Amino acid sequence: MTYILKPKLRHPALPVNKLGFTHRDYEGTVSTLCAGCGHDSISSAIIQACFELAIEPHRVAKLSGIGCSSKTPTYFLGQSHGFNSVHGRMPSVLTGANMANKDLIYMGVSGDGDTASIGLGQFVHCVRRGVNMVYICENNGVYGLTKGQFSATADRGSKSKGGASNMDTALDLASMALLVGASFVGRSFSGDKEQMVPLIMAAIRHPGPCFIDIVSPCVAFNNHAGSTKAYDFVRAHNEAVNRLDIMEPRDPITVEYAPGTTEEAALHDGSTLRLAKLDANYDPNDRIMAMAYLQATAARGELVTGLIYMDKTATDLHANLNTVDAPLNTLVEKDLCPGNKALEAFNASHR
Amino acid sequence: MSASIRAINDFVVKFANVNGSGSASANEMFARSLLRMGVPVASRNIFPSNIQGLPTWYEVRVSGQGWLGRRGGVDLMVAMNPQTWDKDVASVDPGGYLFYDSSRPIPQSKFRGDINVIRMPLTEICNAAYSDPRQRQLFKNIIYIGALTELLGIDIAVLETLIGEQYKSKQALIAPNHQALHMGHDYARDNLSGQCGLRVEKSDAVRDRIFVNGNEAAALGCVYGGATVAAWYPITPSTSVAESFAKHCKKYRVDPVTGKNRFAIIQAEDEISAIGAVVGAGWNGARAFTATSGPGISLMQEFLGLAYFADIPIVLIDVQRGGPSTGMPTRTQQADLVLAAYASHGDTKHVMLFPQDPKELFEFAAQAFDLAERLQTPIFVMEDLDIGMNEWLCEPFTWNDERKYDRGKIMTAEDLDAGKSFGRYLDVDGDAIPYRTLPGVHPSKGAYFTRGSSHDKMAKYTEEGDAYQEVMQRLLRKFETAKSYVPVPVIKQAKEKTRFGAIYFGSTAPAMNEAMAALEEQGLYLDTLRIRAFPFADLVTDFINQHDQIFLVEQNRDAQMRMLLVNECGIDPARFISVLNYDGTPITARFINQAIAERMTMKSREAAE
Numbered sequence: 001m002t003y004i005l006k007p008k009l010r011h012p013a014l015p016v017n018k019l020g021f022t023h024r025d026y027e028g029t030v031s032t033l034c035a036g037c038g039h040d041s042i043s044s045a046i047i048q049a050c051f052e053l054a055i056e057p058h059r060v061a062k063l064s065g066i067g068c069s070s071k072t073p074t075y076f077l078g079q080s081h082g083f084n085s086v087h088g089r090m091p092s093v094l095t096g097a098n099m100a101n102k103d104l105i106y107m108g109v110s111g112d113g114d115t116a117s118i119g120l121g122q123f124v125h126c127v128r129r130g131v132n133m134v135y136i137c138e139n140n141g142v143y144g145l146t147k148g149q150f151s152a153t154a155d156r157g158s159k160s161k162g163g164a165s166n167m168d169t170a171l172d173l174a175s176m177a178l179l180v181g182a183s184f185v186g187r188s189f190s191g192d193k194e195q196m197v198p199l200i201m202a203a204i205r206h207p208g209p210c211f212i213d214i215v216s217p218c219v220a221f222n223n224h225a226g227s228t229k230a231y232d233f234v235r236a237h238n239e240a241v242n243r244l245d246i247m248e249p250r251d252p253i254t255v256e257y258a259p260g261t262t263e264e265a266a267l268h269d270g271s272t273l274r275l276a277k278l279d280a281n282y283d284p285n286d287r288i289m290a291m292a293y294l295q296a297t298a299a300r301g302e303l304v305t306g307l308i309y310m311d312k313t314a315t316d317l318h319a320n321l322n323t324v325d326a327p328l329n330t331l332v333e334k335d336l337c338p339g340n341k342a343l344e345a346f347n348a349s350h351r
Numbered sequence: 352m353s354a355s356i357r358a359i360n361d362f363v364v365k366f367a368n369v370n371g372s373g374s375a376s377a378n379e380m381f382a383r384s385l386l387r388m389g390v391p392v393a394s395r396n397i398f399p400s401n402i403q404g405l406p407t408w409y410e411v412r413v414s415g416q417g418w419l420g421r422r423g424g425v426d427l428m429v430a431m432n433p434q435t436w437d438k439d440v441a442s443v444d445p446g447g448y449l450f451y452d453s454s455r456p457i458p459q460s461k462f463r464g465d466i467n468v469i470r471m472p473l474t475e476i477c478n479a480a481y482s483d484p485r486q487r488q489l490f491k492n493i494i495y496i497g498a499l500t501e502l503l504g505i506d507i508a509v510l511e512t513l514i515g516e517q518y519k520s521k522q523a524l525i526a527p528n529h530q531a532l533h534m535g536h537d538y539a540r541d542n543l544s545g546q547c548g549l550r551v552e553k554s555d556a557v558r559d560r561i562f563v564n565g566n567e568a569a570a571l572g573c574v575y576g577g578a579t580v581a582a583w584y585p586i587t588p589s590t591s592v593a594e595s596f597a598k599h600c601k602k603y604r605v606d607p608v609t610g611k612n613r614f615a616i617i618q619a620e621d622e623i624s625a626i627g628a629v630v631g632a633g634w635n636g637a638r639a640f641t642a643t644s645g646p647g648i649s650l651m652q653e654f655l656g657l658a659y660f661a662d663i664p665i666v667l668i669d670v671q672r673g674g675p676s677t678g679m680p681t682r683t684q685q686a687d688l689v690l691a692a693y694a695s696h697g698d699t700k701h702v703m704l705f706p707q708d709p710k711e712l713f714e715f716a717a718q719a720f721d722l723a724e725r726l727q728t729p730i731f732v733m734e735d736l737d738i739g740m741n742e743w744l745c746e747p748f749t750w751n752d753e754r755k756y757d758r759g760k761i762m763t764a765e766d767l768d769a770g771k772s773f774g775r776y777l778d779v780d781g782d783a784i785p786y787r788t789l790p791g792v793h794p795s796k797g798a799y800f801t802r803g804s805s806h807d808k809m810a811k812y813t814e815e816g817d818a819y820q821e822v823m824q825r826l827l828r829k830f831e832t833a834k835s836y837v838p839v840p841v842i843k844q845a846k847e848k849t850r851f852g853a854i855y856f857g858s859t860a861p862a863m864n865e866a867m868a869a870l871e872e873q874g875l876y877l878d879t880l881r882i883r884a885f886p887f888a889d890l891v892t893d894f895i896n897q898h899d900q901i902f903l904v905e906q907n908r909d910a911q912m913r914m915l916l917v918n919e920c921g922i923d924p925a926r927f928i929s930v931l932n933y934d935g936t937p938i939t940a941r942f943i944n945q946a947i948a949e950r951m952t953m954k955s956r957e958a959a960e
Contacts, residue, residue: 058798061635061790074800074812081790083634084802085627086653092582092619092627097790099580099615099628100637104791122627125620317617324611328579329636329789333756335613336577338603340750346571347747350561351386 006030017054026050026057028078032071038190038216038231039069039138043076045196046107046136050077052246053201060105061097065090065119068145069111069138069216088119091126091135095317098131101327102318105204106133113143116152116171123173127209128180132316134203135211137173138190140218141229148221159226174213174308175294178287183208183314185290187305189234190216195305198244202307205246205267208314215303234303241293241306242284243276265312275307284309353445353465357548360390360415362426364499364549367439368492369432371403377492378409379742380513381499385413386562386744387509389554393419393861395741397936400587400680406435415554419708419744420862423941427549429495431473436461448547450495450502469546471498476538480531490531497535502547507536561747565738566642568709569668570595571748572716573640574603577756578666580639581616582628584647587680588736589670592642593618622647626654626665633658633665634801636761636789638720640666645674645687648694655729656695657803659826662776662785664723664730664759667691668716671735673935682935683736685857686907691731692885692915698823700830702837703731703885707860710745711883712738715838724759726833727784735906737858737937760786767796775799775810776822783828830886837884840891843867845876851951852898854891856882856912859904859938866943875951877902885915892920900954902947904930906938 006027014022026047031040050057057079064070066087073082085093094108115123115137127135141154150158153173154166174187184206186199196214203210215234217223223230228237248271263275275284283289290309297304324331356362364381368374375396382394393412399405412422424444430436430451443449445465451457454474462468473494477487493514500507511529518524569592573581583593597616604613619625625641632639643651648669658665671687673679691703704719706712712734719730760780762773767788773796776785785808788797799810807818808825855863860881867879880894895901895916903913910929917924930946932938 056794058794059791063631079795079798081788081798082800083631084800084804085630086657086803089623089627089654092624093631093634095617095624096580096582096628096631096633096637096639097635098631099582099617100632100635100639101789101791104635121620122624125624129617318615321615321617322610322612323615324606324609324613328613328615329632331577331579331613333577333754336579336604337575337750337754339752342603343575343748343750347559347561350563351559 017051019054019056021051021054021057023047023051025079026077028073028075031075033068034220036219037068038140038218039072040075041190041193042136042138042196042214042216043072045193045200047076048193048197049200049204052197053204055105055204059103060107062107062109063090063094063097064109065111065114067111067114067143069109070114072138073109088114088117089122090114091119091122091131094133095126095129095131098133098317100329102132102323103327106131108133108135110135110137112137112139112141112151112153112173116173120152120171124176124180127177127182127211130181130183130315130317130320131209132207132318133209134200135209136200137211137213138216139173139213139229140216140222141227142218142222144218144221155228158228159224161221161224172294172298174211175291177211177213178291178294178309181209182211182309183311184210185308186210186212187303187308188212188214189238189303189305190214191231191235192238192305195240195243198246199307201246202244202267202273202310205269205271206310206314207268208311208316237301237303239297239302239304241277241279241282241304241308243278244307245274245276247272247274265310278306285312287311355467355548356426356444356446356448358426359550359552360413360554362413362549363422363424364411364413364427364429365425365439365442366409366429367432367435368407368409369434370399370401370405370407372492373489374407374431374492375409376517377496378411380510380517381496382411382742383513383562384500384505384509385411385551386557387513388506388551389557390415390551391417391419391556391744393421393744395421395737395937398681406432413551415556417556418861418865418940420860420865421937421939422865423939427547429499431495448549450498467546469502469543471495471538471543476534480534490527493528493531494535497532498539498543500532501536501539502543504550504552507532557744559747560744562742562744563709564591564740564742565706565709565712565734566591566670566740567595568713568748569642569716569732569734569739571599572713573666573668574599575713575750576638576717576720578638578640578720579614580629580632580637581614581641582619582625582639583641583643584619584622584625586622586644586647588672588740589642589644589647589668591740592668592670622650623654626651626667629665630654630658630663633663633723638666638724640668640719642668642670644670644672645690646677648687648690652695655701656697656699658729659695659699659701660697660803661801662727662787663801664727666719666723666730666732668732668734670739671733679935681736683858683937684906684933684935685733685735685859686911686933687733688907688911689914691733700886701729701731702726702833703733704838705733705856705883706738707857707881708745709738709743710748713748718838721757722836725757725784725836726829727759727787728829728833733857735858760784762786762788762792762797764793767793773797774808776806776808776825778808778825778828782832783825784832834886834888837886837888839888840883840894841881842890842894843879845878846871847876849876849878850899851877851902852894852900853877853879853902853904853947854882854894854912855879855904859906862938862940862943863904865940866947869940869944870947873948875948877947882912887916887919891916892922895920895922895926899926901927902930902950903927904938904943906932908933
């Protein structure tokens, strides 16, 4: 944890993106999390993803629940409105915010206590409702702020810092997101920024409910031998199924892959998502297969990461609700109020 | 035998039926037929939490004078439910009338000697005319309505018209319904003539008033008030608010060119999620509401604390029912006052509005959105099942087309570019209402972080006691500011100077009006004050201080309004005499009249001694 304020000065040679923003324009205040916390790496990946996509920072709304992970939205995108809501209830607040204004990018940041325990219902229903959002769960298997209790994503048999064994079955949030209709599901590891950044970028560009489960070790309470969410354990069991690249329309192709091992998908803003298949048999467009694959690999003790699933035809809640193109929060009296004449007709029909 | 009751345009008819037997629409048609004859009626459903089989009652107060509350007592009982026979027979006023299906013999011991019995073999008539069991059941209702037209002198042509309107889209049903109506009418004409002393005579007392239920009025108020986001969870008795909002939005809020909706409604997975979505939408600049009942408000507590503490505009329509716990879902009460007033842990106070009828509910629902955005806080519209789920005769709704929504203090990109400084919780204008910005407003100015954790006036997280207290004090001052925006109380002076006052609110109003008139006839004078909002206007405190004794009429057990008045206005509890009705049925004029008359006479005697 650091108390040093960020200097306002910036190096004149800092690289800028196509909107002229530097990396610094996407930062927030200094993190108050523990040094080495995986969550800070995720914040950094979010900053990088937004910088790379040249998103106007103020067009993002960042929402969270309660917990260590939910504190992080203060540490990125300082020019965005943020909402640190109620424990486990970020999904409903995000849903309502999205209903009010469909034009912003909604980023929901949550943790495993927030998402898998108190907020499991809201997580599931928000996803199944098709809210266009990037929902990131910073998953460390442990309650950090209350000092080390198991969370619902802790694997059965894993050990707490004090040596107790968790005898409850773990909830796998990526599987659950698939089951309830997420149109984009990714999983990553906070120690792998190269994998996180393009995943987050692709999710931002995806017009539907996106869920990314990011295993993010807790250095204070869950980074010991016997934990399946510790840095060493995750590094040893991480099995990436693919690598993503987001290519802007005129980007030169810098990485070459052997023929037949890549797949490209056009994103709706004109950029292209290129997927390098590390497991040649894995097809991230097949939801049923993805669900089976997650179960099979989990049974082998592997942690599958990468793009788990993407529905290229995804739509969202606003499409389902058939809302007008203008954000609802911009409508005025003449759009909304039927007026006295309509009321007279109403009166007449009630006599 | 008491003298038979004889009355013109002033009596109570109560129908005792079995839920799910199709009686509801027939009975409602009966009530409407009186309105069409220009005679004011107040109808109330007393129904079970059940779809089929349990007892249900429909009470029609006929009042040429225009009293629209429950009077109390029954002059004519239409006893169609054997399950509740004893209770129904017992409830008839001496000299009143019992109309029943005499197809099966009922032992003499099951009757009373002091009421008139009108026998009609309904089942026999039905079975002779119809072979289909469902038809037998449905037409039985129409047949007894037909008989009532004859017994009470209702113009049968009016009922024929109503049937025609009801089955406008199912023309084939009109003729058989007319036939059933006449079957009942003709039987009564030939066999029951002169047996009922209650008569309906044409009048013009209804004027241009409308007959509408409160939940529909609330929903329409939300449409007119500019609500674009609704999130709700089904719960009796509020469900029809959300359903009616959807119905009116489909009618009035679909873009005629694109066919797209200028509204978004979600049925949430629970009340917590419903209020969460409303908080998110309110934060993001949409006018948003939820409709619920007491159990829902209980579940929403945590979010209500957040909305209060973070200054977020939201609207809640609370259709109160009998509590605590699941309580009486299909019965009415005014028992959520304390729950709503101080909702959430920690120190909170919330604005509440108390409409007296569907007309005021329409207005308050629309106004609630202005208040929410002006005051940046939750606004509770406190209706109840009596107003919400019954059709009330009330003044027609009106809207001033010049009216603009009060969007409150929102700082725009232009304001920010013009150099106005922004601090989310700064009290710039001295009214304790801060300026807010909406997400996405400006590339480099106006962003802030909303949180339920303690924050300073710049919205920054803080654990500094002074900074926290400054915010809490501002919220208290803001509640004071609210007094100047909410609807003022309605005061009526008695004809003679009196040391007695009476305070009431919400759906108690019509019964209260009748009770006050009756007390005046007995020479008992009271000034009255109808509370329309919390926080209480200073007028409320003044009114209490101007009287030695205040009768406080409420529909809950614990005198919750009294708690609020004692607490918020610093009033000696001994000044209040509570008149409490909380059995789940709407309060009656007779009950209020009796309670106040007894106490006033006693107090006057004490004073004299």
